[in-house]
Amino acid sequence: MKVSIPGGGGSVTGNGGIDCPSGCTAPYAAGTQVTLTAHINGGDFDGWSGVPGCSGGLTCTVTMDKSYDVTAQFTEQVTVTVNGNGSVSADGGSFCNGGQCSREYNAGTQVTLTAAAASGSAFSGWSGDCTGTGACTVTLNQPRNVTATFAQQDQPPTAKLTWSYYKNNPAGNGYDPVDALLDASGSSDTDSTPIRDYSFDFGDGSPRTTPQADPRVTHTYHNDGTKKYATYYATVYVTDTAGKTSSAQVSITVICC
Structure with missing residues (x-):
């Protein structure tokens, strides 16, 4: 049996020698029942593929009637906090228009965040897992937390006479x-x-x-x-x-x- 964990995000253990990602391959005699268990590291577990009868649960039991290539897909979360008047998009689509927003992606995914200031505000910069004022790209091999800060621009007074x-x-x-x-x-x-x-x-x-x-x-x-x-x-x-x-x-x- 061979176990793959694309992008990381967790580990998989199983009776008989599976301890992935350090040991992801193990031989088994025909008819052996192997129970695989997914262990989450900060994100969530999306499910199994490559083996019949297993889907989204943390455990998967396989009867070794042939060789199996099993994939365990973990997800990681990116959390964006918006301070001030502005918004953040993710890979070109709307993500967070204020406050705190979270979204899960398959572990290992690269996500590009872009800040846009509202009228009368200016983007001050990123903090957390990003810095600077340009686009922010994070790799979701662990949970990511990013804050986008916007400052009010000085406006001229309103004159009345x-x-x-x-x-x-x-x-x-x-x-x-x-x-x-x-x-x-x-x-x-x-x-x-x-x-x-x-x-x-x-x-x-x-x-x-x-x-x-x-x-x-x-x-x-x-x-x-x-x-x-x-x-x-x-x-x-x-x-x-x-x-x-x-x-x-x-x-x-x-x-x-």
Whole structure:
């Protein structure tokens, strides 16, 4: 009798001298009953082949009415943990979209894992049975554990700008002059780099303000009389501590006369 264990993953013993993988061949007299036992090493046992009457159980009894080549197929497990926003595919197919995922393969199989970051994230690298940031290939001659870590990318702040009258005009709000309060306090930045400063462009030719911590500023708008309605576009530039900037705009109309 000859016993084969493709890819490893365990061992097989049997009465009369079988102790595979160190001793995988033994002679037996015709009619001898040989009981083979599969011993799992970390994974699982998939079954026997090459001998009638045996399938998935850990033991297989063979009556030696001829020579037998018996194959014991073990499986090993690869476990992938995803930290952060991303996913891992295995040999091009979906495997793990978050949390912890496991899959069994025939022992000895080579599995290639690929990481893909979700929008707003970047792949930081592998740990466990893989390192680096490229594709991860593991050979399943034992259980494998791999962690894929994704980090949130810094995003620019979200700028928001509103305006209101900070002084009432006796001629009626909207008429020249318009004393406007520009307010960007509704701006936000939800990642690890908070808003650092605000800069305002009033849109009427006045100098842009130097960056300031206060999200509000006042400005007086005029109509030069060349037309009844003069419209200005005020813009706020919001910058976070990483130097990323976004902007928002409002329109302010001044009525002449």
